[in-house]
Amino acid sequence: METYLFSLLVQAAGTVLLFIVFLLLYQKFRRPAFLDWIESHEKALLAREAGALAHAILRSCEIKADIVARDERESGARALLNFGHTFGHAIESASGYGRLLHGEAVAIGMAMAARFSARLGRIPAAAPERLARLLERLGLPVQAPRFPVDTWLQYMGRDKKNEDGRITLILLDAVGRGAVVKDAPAAKLRELARHIVRRQQ
Numbered sequence: 001m002e003t004y005l006f007s008l009l010v011q012a013a014g015t016v017l018l019f020i021v022f023l024l025l026y027q028k029f030r031r032p033a034f035l036d037w038i039e040s041h042e043k044a045l046l047a048r049e050a051g052a053l054a055h056a057i058l059r060s061c062e063i064k065a066d067i068v069a070r071d072e073r074e075s076g077a078r079a080l081l082n083f084g085h086t087f088g089h090a091i092e093s094a095s096g097y098g099r100l101l102h103g104e105a106v107a108i109g110m111a112m113a114a115r116f117s118a119r120l121g122r123i124p125a126a127a128p129e130r131l132a133r134l135l136e137r138l139g140l141p142v143q144a145p146r147f148p149v150d151t152w153l154q155y156m157g158r159d160k161k162n163e164d165g166r167i168t169l170i171l172l173d174a175v176g177r178g179a180v181v182k183d184a185p186a187a188k189l190r191e192l193a194r195h196i197v198r199r200q201q
Contacts, residue, residue, distance in 0.1 A: 080178040083170040084110030090155035094147050107140035117172040149193040
């Protein structure tokens with residue numbers, strides 16, 4: 001039940017719930033880091049306490065609404081709401097729709113996108129694990145399925161965000177900002193896919 005609830009929570013927020021707070025980890029905003037709030041209220045969230053769930057959903061929706069209002073045509077910041085979706089959609093398609101909830105696939109995709117960001121040197125190597133551990137503690141999966149390397153690239157290549165045959169990803173920047181990367185290096189993606197296969201052998 002908890003996994004279902006938090007999958008819905010991730011979906012309802014367009015993954016901004018965890019994505020934006022992960023960005024806050026790197027930025028010195030005046031408002032408290034939402035990631036810290038989630039971590040300090042894990043037990044209440046997992047116990048499905050109405051107040052905690054309501055606050056988490058409300059706050060994530062407020063963040064998403066603010067981004068959408070500032071970028072109605074999805075030409076900039078709004079695209080960041082797709083964090084984890086390219087990997088997530090590939091997982092859904094290759095696994096067969098219905099095998100995973102959309103929120104579960106996106107949670108895995110978020111962990112993969114964060115780890116890929118680290119592989120490219122955009123964020124510290126240890127940084128993605130904080131996100132992965134939080135997702136796991138909230139009952140969401142973070143380990144990618146073991147698909148052949150070409151399967152990963154095939155399904156990622158079909159994503160609607162791609163342009164001119166180039167894979168587009170939303171990644172994390174070292175300075176604490178999300179970025180739309182319109183030509184993700186295929187060689188690095190192959191490395192990531194091989195690492196997933198080797199790790200699960």
